[in-house]
Amino acid sequence: MKAIAEPAAATFASLRSSMAELRAGLPLSREMAIALLRLDDGLLPELLRTAIVLKDRFKPHCITYSRKVFIPLTTLCRDYCGYCTFRRDPGQSGAHTMSPEEVLAVARAGEKLGCTEALFSLGDKPELLFPEMRQRLRELGYSSTLQYLEAICELVLRETGLLPHANPGLMSAQWLKRLAAYSPSLGLMLESTSETLLHPGAAHDNAPDKVPAKRLQVLEHAGKLGIPFTTGLLIGIGETAEDRVDTLLAIRELHSRYGHIQEVIVQNFRVKPGIPMHNWPEPSHRDMLRTVAVARLLLGNINIQAPPNLTAPGYESLLDAGINDWGGVSPLTPDFINPEAPWPHLQDLARRTRAKGYDLRQRLPVYPEFIPAAVAGGSALLRSKLAALADDDGYAGRAA
Secondary structure, eight states: OOOBBOOSSSSSHHHHHHHHHHHHOOOOOOHHHHHHOOOOGGGGGHHHHHHHHHHHHHOOOOEEEEEEEEEEEEEOOSSSOTTOOOOOOEEEEEOOOOOOOHHHHHHHHHHHHHHHEEEEEEEGGGGOOOOOHHHHHHHHHSSSHHHHHHHHHHHHHHSSOOOOEEEOSSSOHHHHHHHTTSSSSSEEOOOOOOOOGSTTTTTTTTTTGOHHHHHHHHHHHHHHTTOOOEEEEEESSSSSSHHHHHHHHHHHHHHHHHHHEEEEEEEEEOOOOTTTTTTSSSHHHHHHHHHHHHHHHHOOOOOEOOOOGGSSSSGGGGGGOOOOOEEOOOOOOOOOSSSSSSSOOOHHHHHHHHHTEEEEEEOOSGGGGGHHHHHSSOOHHHHHHHHHHHHHTHHHHHHH
């Protein structure tokens, strides 16, 4: 079947014809996807209508979310990304590596609030750069950050009713397999396939773990192992429309080979004081809607989420662009990556979701359709916890 390849629609009539062809199943070409990202604001509603049709064809009626606690296992990181306020150097204010006792205290508090996910975010292999981290790991009884993470995931899984979801940065195939024994899903944001972001002064300058080829290799290793995997793109950090489309296409190509991408996040850059990119312009709201809609058109039947706290106020408009999931939302812990952006209250999330015609349903950190893959690669402990937490449809067995 020939893909739509004409440039951006110059009139409503021509755009409407193109969107009708997409709704009928004609694939979206790279050229047309790029053109849609540059679409005039006046023509945006027609693009959004098409994205909604495809989303509702994929997963009608409900929008999902994961009730989580956000656990910043260590804020030390060897990457210096231009947009990051999470990372710290040793001795810097906020630099901290959590103890097992601190982790369990947060996890147990979250469990009392109905959380089923422990989201672990941490710096990428800080022990390779900082002797202070090597010393801290020795004190804890471990030789690497990944080894400590593995033990903590097992601890949380064994001692609480939460399921780990780990985002530790680059991982070898061996480490992916080891972590998947205790985490039903793993994650690594691709962010962008653009090599220009590595140039001096760009967003990924002095960030050795943000080389696109290295991150794509992790996604491929996860695919070969059949591990349910979350990835996504970060928009507004200096990439072009072409870069955004190429990032989505790279994710789609890997999923077409392995079927393991459980979720794609479309995340928008937010300005924060004290970061190198503090004067950088944020992507506009309409730019975000265009990108989410194009992601839906390109990715089809893949779960797509966008963080509601980064599009506030009015975050419910993201539902108009074709997302089917809100991602992790915490009733307890802040978003340590974006501390300036509080999570919406869960009651407000449910109310705004219902106002758009959908029910809000709580899922586990692994999507229902990926539970069999998580079971296949998981330990006996993980299998038993999944069986206990999932309802008959594979969602969280607690009311949202």
